[in-house]
Amino acid sequence: MALFFVQNCTINIVIMQAPYTNDLIHESSPYLLQHAHNPVNWVAWSQKALLKAKNENKLILISIGYAACHWCHVMEHECFEDEDxxxxMNKNFINIKVDREERPDIDHIYMDALQMMTGSGGWPLNILALPDGRPFWGATFVKKDxxxxxxxxxxQLYxxxxxxxxxYATNMHQGLKEINSISAESSVQNISATTLAEVVTTWSAYFDTYLGGYKRAPKFMMPVNINFLLHYGQTQQDQMVKEYVATTLTRMAWGGIFDHxxxxxxxxxxxxxxxxxxxxKMLYDNGLLISLYxxxxxxxxxxxxxxVALxxxxxxxxxxxDENHGFYSSLDADSLTPKGTLEEGAYYVWTEAELKQLLQEDFTLFSDYFNINSYGYWEDDNYVLIRDDEAASIAExxxxxxxxxxxxxxxxLTQLKIQRQLRAKPRxxxxxxxxxxxxxxxxLTDAYNYLGNSDILDLAVNNGNFIVNQMLKANGILYRNHKNGKSTISGFLEDYAAVIEGFLGLYEATFNLFWMNKSVELTKIVIENFTDPKTGLFYFTAINGESLIRNTIEVADNVIPSSNSIMALNLLKLSKYYPEESYQDRLEQMMGTMHATILENPQNHANWLHVSSLMNEKFYEVVVIGENYERICKKMQKSYLPYTIFAASDVKTSEFPLFKNRYVEDKTMIYVCHNGTCHLPVERVEDALNLLT
Incomplete structure (x- = not known):
């Protein structure tokens, strides 16, 4: 650490060494580096650390968190920075720090263990385990004493x-395997439209129809759930669901949870x-919400x-x-106050005095619009901007x-943004x-298709190229993590599933077959390296990947859709592009396996419900061939058509299945098809859209 001070116009530099440095100093994760100067002898997760625990017969203390985690910072300050x-910890344990975002495979296992032990979860996640990694005790935030x-x-007990x-650890290990096991018995029937309606009706008892979300606090945004309900409300013309979705989206956008x-x-x-x-503020939340809005x-x-999307x-x-067009992970909840102390939300909140001084004669209107009153008050004289009415009502x-x-x-808001940039930014x-x-x-690809801004497409293509150039090995295997120009950690199922979905989106935005081919290549790798042959589902870690005490099969949809449900949606789309392949068979096996699990807890399987809904509906393939394909597709894709895939080209001959024998000289033809059976081709967008209703 360096301190700078000026004396007689000369800059003097005093190098101050941190009193402690542990093995995490060699890591790239910002979360691990936050703990690199703790007096605790932290090490990162590795086979070497596990072997050391076995050789010394020491218990393992596994502490899991992430860089933007407020309570992780609090526990670090109260416990891990304390010499006592x-x-x-150093005397009795092998102390392992894990960034849950780098290693979700480890986090899945020990979060399940904590929930089995305590009935709840969260971060920081602290686990004590035997030298072989089997857990026997866990907690989240714990005070020093x-x-x-x-x-x-x-x-002492050990x-x-x-x-x-x-x-206890043996029983816990068995329980961890059992709660993640999925029966190979499957239904041959998809979840019917009638059953879906019953599910939504039961689910609606939890809806907060006035403020959106569920009737509880805290409130999570749950874009996966709202995406399914948006689809369901629109396709089934369910007015109650449509109104609930509109209320939720509006209230979230008006709320302080959105950075106005x-x-x-x-x-x-x-x-x-x-x-x-x-x-x-997390990348994944905002990526999903851009798509949803x-x-x-x-x-x-x-x-x-x-x-809001823009x-x-x-x-x-x-x-x-990033300058190379990748996206960083998050901004911290905490930031420095003018007094130099870290506080949650310090970067974002405003006092009434600040706003009056900055806005002058505009303050009265602004205070009504964003509730600088008892409704918008938070604590310590601070306000979080929140709307509660339409602009037209404020205008009246x-x-x-x-x-x-x-x-x-x-x-x-522009004035506030300029002023806020003078503050210390979150990490x-x-x-x-x-x-x-x-x-x-x-x-981004959804935003481009529905909103139409070309700069959004540029952003998406550049990000896709970053993934190809930096996150793909020469053999087509994905990396998980990139930092300081270096890619590390073998990719997990969620990496493949999300990238395949993103590349399919890029294909429908650009109609460049490069992205389709990459999607197919990655899907083949998933099928070859992640398949559980008993269920047709996919393991979270590749079969030949690092061996942990359990290879998780992730199926529950949370804030982020599960990796298996994303793959199910990918297989659905790929089966329409390549009907001669076995994608449909694999999809049906997955859905059959999941049938009972989805219906046991539908709220936690919303993306599976979305796939079920798509499988129940008449799903269309729209193929546009001819020189005007871009203009026609962009016009059609502005409509909300969740049960449709698009393929387009101006090439006369192609081996791509949907293009064969469809080029007509000097015309741009639109083919609307269902399971390979097509209506007569049309040339007008309006006629094609009529065939999709």
């Missing part, structure tokens, strides 16, 4: 009565009205949805875009034209994760 704590006490008690701990000044969504809201967020705009033309894209460009109250209000508010997690980039890429 470090003495206890309790932490030392627990560690000492468990160490020394005096090891069989008790070994027995700089764009982008925070992680979740701690209250019921989407007001006060947990201020960390773009689709919602296509479905009902609400300008709010378009503006502001989220701008956030990605300004805050998370102030006897102004609505456009004048919108323009004025836009000007004010950036600048590792680049393949799966999260795949989710962002899919969001």
């Amino acid at each position: 704590v470090a003495m206890t 309790q932490w030392i006490q627990v560690l000492n008690q468990l160490q 020394e005096n009565e090891p069989n008790k701990i070994i027995g 000044v700089g764009g982008g969504f925070s992680r979740y809201a701690v209250d019921t009205k989407w007001h006060v967020p947990h201020f960390e 773009s689709k919602a705009f296509a479905a009902d033309s609400n300008a709010l949805y378009k503006n 502001q989220c894209i701008n956030f990605l460009k300004e805050e998370l875009l 109250k102030h006897n102004l034209n609505t456009n004048v209000v919108v323009e004025n508010i836009s000007k004010n 950036l997690d600048d590792k680049i994760l393949t799966s999260w980039n795949g989710l962002a890429l899919k969001g």
